[in-house]
Amino acid sequence: MPSPILSGLNPEQLEAVTLPHQSALILAGAGSGKTRVLTTRIAHLIQSGQVSPHGILAVTFTNKAAKEMAARLSAMLPINTRGMWIGTFHGLCNRLLRAHHAEAGLPAQFQIIDSQDQLAAIKRLLKGLNVDSEKYPPKQVQHFINGNKEAGIRAQQVEAHDTYGRRLTEFYAAYDDQCNREGVVDFAELLLRTHELLSRNQLLREHYQERFNHVLVDEFQDTNRLQYAWLKLLAGQRGAVFAVGDDDQSIYAFRGANTGNMREFERDFHLDKIIRLEQNYRSHGNILDAANALIKQNSGRLGKNLWTAEGAGEPIRVFQAATDQEEAAFIVEQVRALHGEGVALSDMALLYRSNAQSRILEHALFNAALSYRVYGGLRFFERQEIKHALAYLRLIASLHDDGAFLRVVNFPPRGIGGRTLEQLQAAAAAQQLSLWQAAAQRVLGGRPAASAAAFVELIEAMRAACAGLPLAEQIEHVLEASGLAAHYRASKAEADRLENLEELVNAAAAFVGEQGVEEEASPEQDVLATFLTHAALEAGEHQAASGSDALQLMTVHAAKGLEFHTVFMSGLEEGLFPHDNSLNEAEGREEERRLMYVAITRARRRLYLSFAQSRMLHGQVRYGIASRFLSELPAELLMPVGAAAAPYAPQPARSPGRGETRPGGAWNIGQNVVHPKFGAGVIVNCEGRGTDARVQVNFSQGGLKWLALEYAKLAPA
DNA sequence: ACTACGAGACTTTTT
DNA sequence: GTCTCGTAGT
Numbered sequence: 032m033p034s035p036i037l038s039g040l041n042p043e044q045l046e047a048v049t050l051p052h053q054s055a056l057i058l059a060g061a062g063s064g065k066t067r068v069l070t071t072r073i074a075h076l077i078q079s080g081q082v083s084p085h086g087i088l089a090v091t092f093t094n095k096a097a098k099e100m101a102a103r104l105s106a107m108l109p110i111n112t113r114g115m116w117i118g119t120f121h122g123l124c125n126r127l128l129r130a131h132h133a134e135a136g137l138p139a140q141f142q143i144i145d146s147q148d149q150l151a152a153i154k155r156l157l158k159g160l161n162v163d164s165e166k167y168p169p170k171q172v173q174h175f176i177n178g179n180k181e182a183g184i185r186a187q188q189v190e191a192h193d194t195y196g197r198r199l200t201e202f203y204a205a206y207d208d209q210c211n212r213e214g215v216v217d218f219a220e221l222l223l224r225t226h227e228l229l230s231r232n233q234l235l236r237e238h239y240q241e242r243f244n245h246v247l248v249d250e251f252q253d254t255n256r257l258q259y260a261w262l263k264l265l266a267g268q269r270g271a272v273f274a275v276g277d278d279d280q281s282i283y284a285f286r287g288a289n290t291g292n293m294r295e296f297e298r299d300f301h302l303d304k305i306i307r308l309e310q311n312y313r314s315h316g317n318i319l320d321a322a323n324a325l326i327k328q329n330s331g332r333l334g335k336n337l338w339t340a341e342g343a344g345e346p347i348r349v350f351q352a353a354t355d356q357e358e359a360a361f362i363v364e365q366v367r368a369l370h371g372e373g374v375a376l377s378d379m380a381l382l383y384r385s386n387a388q389s390r391i392l393e394h395a396l397f398n399a400a401l402s403y404r405v406y407g408g409l410r411f412f413e414r415q416e417i418k419h420a421l422a423y424l425r426l427i428a429s430l431h432d433d434g435a436f437l438r439v440v441n442f443p444p445r446g447i448g449g450r451t452l453e454q455l456q457a458a459a460a461a462q463q464l465s466l467w468q469a470a471a472q473r474v475l476g477g478r479p480a481a482s483a484a485a486f487v488e489l490i491e492a493m494r495a496a497c498a499g500l501p502l503a504e505q506i507e508h509v510l511e512a513s514g515l516a517a518h519y520r521a522s523k524a525e526a527d528r529l530e531n532l533e534e535l536v537n538a539a540a541a542f543v544g545e546q547g548v549e550e551e552a553s554p555e556q557d558v559l560a561t562f563l564t565h566a567a568l569e570a571g572e573h574q575a576a577s578g579s580d581a582l583q584l585m586t587v588h589a590a591k592g593l594e595f596h597t598v599f600m601s602g603l604e605e606g607l608f609p610h611d612n613s614l615n616e617a618e619g620r621e622e623e624r625r626l627m628y629v630a631i632t633r634a635r636r637r638l639y640l641s642f643a644q645s646r647m648l649h650g651q652v653r654y655g656i657a658s659r660f661l662s663e664l665p666a667e668l669l670m671p672v673g674a675a676a677a678p679y680a681p682q683p684a685r686s687p688g689r690g691e692t693r694p695g696g697a698w699n700i701g702q703n704v705v706h707p708k709f710g711a712g713v714i715v716n717c718e719g720r721g722t723d724a725r726v727q728v729n730f731s732q733g734g735l736k737w738l739a740l741e742y743a744k745l746a747p748a
Numbered sequence: 749a750c751t752a753c754g755a756g757a758c759t760t761t762t763t
Numbered sequence: 764g765t766c767t768c769g770t771a772g773t
Contacts, residue, residue: 092762092763093762093763094762094763119762119763120763121762121763122763143763145763146761146762146763217763218762218763219763221763222763253762282760283760283761283762285759285760285761286760286761286762384759384760385758385759385760386759386760387758387759387764387765390764390765407761441749444749444750446749447749448749448750449749450749451749567763568763569763570762570763586759586760586761587760588759588760588761589760589761607759608759610759610760611759612759612760613759613760622760623760626760647764648758648764649757649758649764649765650764650765651764
């Protein structure tokens with residue numbers, strides 16, 4: 032007698048869901064019901080009595096995915112998912128480290144710092160070591176540290192081959208020391224610490240290995256080395272790892288995702304089961320055919336071909352615009368028409384490769400009075416006013432947090448400037464004290480000591496006043512006592528920041544409301560710590576939902592996992608998409624292609640691909656040719672649209688348009704040329720006439736150069 | 749100690 | 764075009 036939760040699954044989905052206790056890889060194509068399979072399997076395991084909710088570990092990458100999984104699960108089964116171990120890698124690590132902080136060598140109230148805070152900590156560290164930030168850019172040091180942590184390598188284990196590498200390794204070691212002193216943990220550290228804790232502590236390891244009989248992973252293709260090692264460790268010899276992913280949608284290699292994990296998983300776990308979910312429930316045939324044809328050109332795929340029971344549907348529309356403005360105007364016009372036909376604006380997406388492209392599109396939409404919503408940008412807990420407020424709270428919770436100290440010691444301004452801080456930092460370093468201790472012990476003399484002492488008193492007063500208050504009231508008190516609220520009230524230009532601070536109080540109240548149900552007996556101080564963790568681990572929505580029907584604007588990355596009736600993929604030009612910076616290595620080129628694959632498979636019914644021959648980028652006009660991806664799609668699936676409906680490839684040399692000079696009569700923008708010294712290149716700009724005429728050439732070897740035509744020995748190629 | 753101006757950068761991003 | 768960072772000026 033099949034259970035109702037299994038009804039409606041196709042044979043492959045059913046097989047995946049009802050697999051016995053064994054490790055398995057589910058290759059789930061776009062729109063193949065991946066999340067459904069994952070959640071239904073958990074529900075099925077529990078319902079059939081194979082495991083209790085207690086024995087499940089379900090890991091995702093984003094909080095959104097974790098929440099959705101929990102929500103779907105509680106809709107399927109009458110269970111409370113709150114106590115279950117469903118969460119992000121980082122969230123679950125946090126949970127483990129809080130429970131075993133002593134064994135992990137962490138203070139009970141350790142704070143989590145985000146990448147911004149981490150970068151600030153590194154800058155501070157380098158400054159203290161008198162390091163030339165030209166030679167060792169903080170961003171690069173951060174990259175080095177995180178890269179090593181994600182490979183499971185501590186500073187002591189780094190194999191440095193040159194002076195530069197040895198220096199970076201020193202910084203890595205010093206950074207970890209600094210974090211330990213301050214009681215802060217960065218994102219990568221959460222994972223590495225947990226991994227070390229479990230590898231070192233046999234009792235703990237066996238406890239969790241026994242407990243988590245079933246480990247389920249979402250978006251497995253996005254895991255990095257450390258996350259994979261973490262999974263392997265938790266699963267142990269007898270555990271079953273059920274990994275769901277799609278190698279064709281791996282678009283995060285640039286931030287450490289190891290595409291090799293899928294193959295390694297297959298080998299390490301001796302998989303005899305790889306289930307492919309290839310039936311797509313989202314898109315019409317032409318769209319899937321295009322996606323399949325494109326992705327086939329990548330090498331080293333595990334292999335998969337999407338199909339649909341639906342018809343072919345409409346052809347894919349391709350639009351060639353002369354300028355980015357024209358491209359935007361075309362999109363506006365099409366959006367209007369479709370909206371008129373009854374397609375909701377929110378069911379249409381406007382995608383682009385990089386955020387910089389959104390502005391011109393926004394401009395056109397704004398002028399057309401079409402409502403739109405841009406995803407991306409600053410998130411709630413990343414805003415500076417929120418960071419300031421949280422830093423006061425962090426300092427109250429954990430006085431030795433130098434990062435928090437420095438963020439607020441002079442904000443709002445209270446006469447503690449760079450000079451004073453330098454002295455304070457020197458004194459603290461000399462005596463191995465935190466900045467707080469140094470300030471509290473009045474190591475300074477003169478006027479600076481007085482202002483520092485005043486700050487110490489301020490924080491101590493806040494700490495005392497907050498003790499025992501509900502969280503929201505604590506925050507309200509801090510906002511007033513610190514002068515933050517007054518500071519933002521005083522400036523008209525920053526009224527929105529004040530609003531955000533008020534929103535922070537609301538968020539805290541809501542947070543306590545949600546928490547309160549479960550953990551009724553938790554002491555007040557712990558609520559603050561939990562809230563700070565929440566703020567660090569979950570930066571909040573990118574933008575508050577406007578509620579109204581609005582066109583969705585976002586990068587292709589941000590669109591992963593979403594679907595729309597109509598998708599406009601804009602800016603399909605060489606150099607933009609695929610992006611210049613990714614073209615050097617085959618890996619990068621293939622990732623760009625996967626990105627294009629993700630873009631195409633977002634569309635249910637209609638797909639527009641557009642590009643512009645000229646585009647304003649970085650304040651300069653760039654001339655581009657059609658993206659290679661357009662020629663990689665089967666021509667019979669494409670339909671040129673728009674005023675000209677002209678063929679777009681191969682790119683004909685364009686004669687100069689309005690306002691463009693035509694020096695010497697022989698040189699055109701877009702023309703390929705050869706220079707005796709610089710080699711092959713393409714003309715991207717012209718200027719002046721007669722003997723003054725100059726052309727700008729983008730050389731494949733030498734980069735961008737302005738050349739005076741009178742002297743340069745330029746020849747057509 | 750704070751503010752203002754200019755030089756240079758600038759793919760994608762979650763935790 | 765726009766944001767960030769560092770330095771110079773008040």
